[in-house]
Amino acid sequence: MFQQRKKSVHRSGARTFCSTRILMSLVLILMTGLLAACGSGSESGENRKEQQTAEATTPASTETVVEEEQPAEKASERTVQDELGHDVVVPAKVERVFAPYLEDSLLTLGVKPVAQWAAGTQGHVYLQDQLSGVPTLDFSSGLPSPEALMAYNPDFIILHTANYAENGVYESYSKIAPTYVFNNASGDVEKSLEIIGDLLGKTAEAKQAIETYHAKVNAAKAEISKVAEGKKAAIIRFAPRGISMMGGNYFSGYVVYQQLGLGKPALVETENSAIVSTEVLPEIDADYIFTVEQGVGSMKEMTDTAVWKSMPAVKDGKVYNVDPAPWLGSGLIAYGHVIDDTLKAITQQ
Template sequence: MPLQEQTSLWSDTTVKMLDVHSGTLQPGSILSETELTSNLLLLAGGGEGELAMNGEVRHIGASFAAHVIQGSSFTLTASSGNMDYIVIMYKATSIEIVSLVLPSHRKHPLRTSFVQNAGPQAEWVQMAEKIAAKWSRGEGLERFHANALLQGMLYELIMEYERGQGGAESDMVDVVAAYIAGHYRQNLELKELAALAGCSVRQLQRRFKQEKQLGPMEYVIQLRMESASRMLRHTDAPIGEIADRMGYRDMYYFSRAFKKYHGVPPQFYRQTAASRASALSVYSLPQNRMASWYESSHGPVICHMRGQYNVTMSPRRIAVLDVQYADHLLALGMSPAGSVGAGNAAFHFPQYIRARLQDTELLGTYEYPNLPAVERLSPDLIICTEVHEPHYERLSRIAPVLMFKRNESWQTILSLFGELTGKRAEAKRILADYHRRTALLSEELAPVLAGKSVALIRPFESMVRVHTASHRTGAVLYRDLGLPAPLFVADPSDTAYHISVDRLPAVHASHYFLLSSEIMQEGMSATEQSVWGMLDTNERQHIYSVDAATWIGCYGPTGINGIIDQIAQALLA
């Protein structure tokens, strides 16, 4: 992402100066403020003392500058020499919203209290004196100028603070890493990446290695080799074609690079990958006692949230209390005896699998299952999620119950269902087909999306959710297909960021998949209409409205492949 887009989060931040005052502290004198109603800058010079701020006490030298945020308290005590000080109070509007879209591992500087003891404080004090003089002249152009000077001072302070924290340079690395992720198949040069970051080649190499534990060009190779290995595992594409897609014109050079990275030539890697993956799946599953299976002398054992289930015989009448499990069974060629549906006034099965559930009993909804109907169904197995914990005892009296986390990987659940129903080969085939399809589509989309990003958003009440790769549908876009995410959601520490509608342009995506509830609500919500109005003004943006109920709720093989269909149709049109 270009640096101007990285800094766009600041473009709508309005700084408004409120007041300024100055004075002198003699030795033993105190300047104190509690529970500030606004942010302030405190600059002082000429003496020494102590600054107590938010429970911490710091020795203050000949001059310093402190940034103190709203709600904080401080006490400045002069110990030797007269200490001249200036206090500037200000407010920064929209910070509450902006902070929500910054990477979660970083705290917005204007919401951080800090002290700078080293650097050009004398210049800062002189600038503060100029601001005070401008402000004292009353309303009009002079105060307008004072406010502009304050923004300049804040910029200098924050840059100095960020350099001390490594924050500005961390952002530099994030920008370059995001650019590499979208262009690693092309011929990249260090000087090009350094120009993007606005620094020297040497500085970029040093900072990138500190952040990523490898250099920028090594990072390019890593992404190429990971993508190539995925193609080798999941597709039958010729090695020459894979080499060309990864940016290598010479297949021999690609083979050498691949062997250096993975330790084996590409062809050998392809031949052994399938058996190695199979062996790993068998031996690693027993370590996870939640959603896994292992082979016992009596047959497969399914590990779930409430214990273990020994599969001595494949169940035939299965009741599922989440529609995603109906999807899994249908994909394996089975139909559940009963399943919950969706809807408010009238319950129904999702449209995309409704025709295949004609002989399936409707059991209420996911949130409100019809337990008497489950009892009348007399299933020989019930599959539910942790949401149904309050009903577990009653359900257990009807039939054995398997309970999984609702957000468990659909691929894990499909593998377990394959063991449960005696459809292991079918489950493996479905997964292999999916991995092959996403690997090929990822490579097909790469040149189309070079330098662009794709956002997954959902209007929700008065806010908009911007989903990350930690969200299970976001994982399909960003992990399975490798679509480039907007820079500020690159850190998947949570499943989504929440922002106001008017902050949506700060996402700066080229393509938006908008999770719409229009079908369920029988009309577009006011928030969704606002989102369309906000984004539709830019012709360079592409917006694709998709059904939220399907993209989020129907999380099985059929539904996921339907999502892939819609993504391909939208982005390759």
């Protein structure tokens, strides 16, 4: 019995020992898990701290942030003052312009008018290749009536001279569309072009056209000076109303004398024009003569005289009959023709 009890105690002790070992193992596993969790949490916390520190100390990105472009403000109408003092409301966008006798400048800016100036049915001859299809309005008896102009529905009108605005024309035209009046647009073609460019939203085109023209002038002047330094030229206009010599303020005279640098005859040294008759022909001290004939046969009576034939330029064969349209034209296209004609006459002999 004692042995049985001993065996029972032995078995009980064994069970207790096993239970104790199992319990200790479980405690050990639990503690290990807790330690691992703490270590992981600590490491995670440290990582978060390092990440926050790195973010705080990392310099801002140097990439350029491209802001979305804001749409440009739409052009709006504005008010300007013309050369006669009228306040003119300029539309935000001019699409249908009428500018009689200023077609040269319009075309230089890449603009076609709704109608063109004409004497009878003939507009500026030298521009017709660019004005094909543009209807003509006859100015031979004065400006067209408001009713005639209204048929073309212009949204802006530009008048070449103050004379065009007289006798109530400005008042009637300005009721059709805003009307800008020059005192005399031919007085300074480049300035007039700049003004028209501003009115029509073509400022850049005007600037480029003037720069290109100046380059042409400078190149031609350099060539002419090589063979005609100190030489004089006369521009004689044979018109139905009389014969005159042109000075250097307007049209081709401005180009030949002021821009290309040829000398002026004494008769127009201080005048913008001079009446020419057979009696004064010997006083024309010119090495070159450019004849501008308006109307076939208008110069025959004078050029058939012995006095004409005795002139030095005539005897030397330095008389050049030129196209009257550009030589009496007002604009950079006309001026370009004058440069070409003058350069050819003087340098290609």
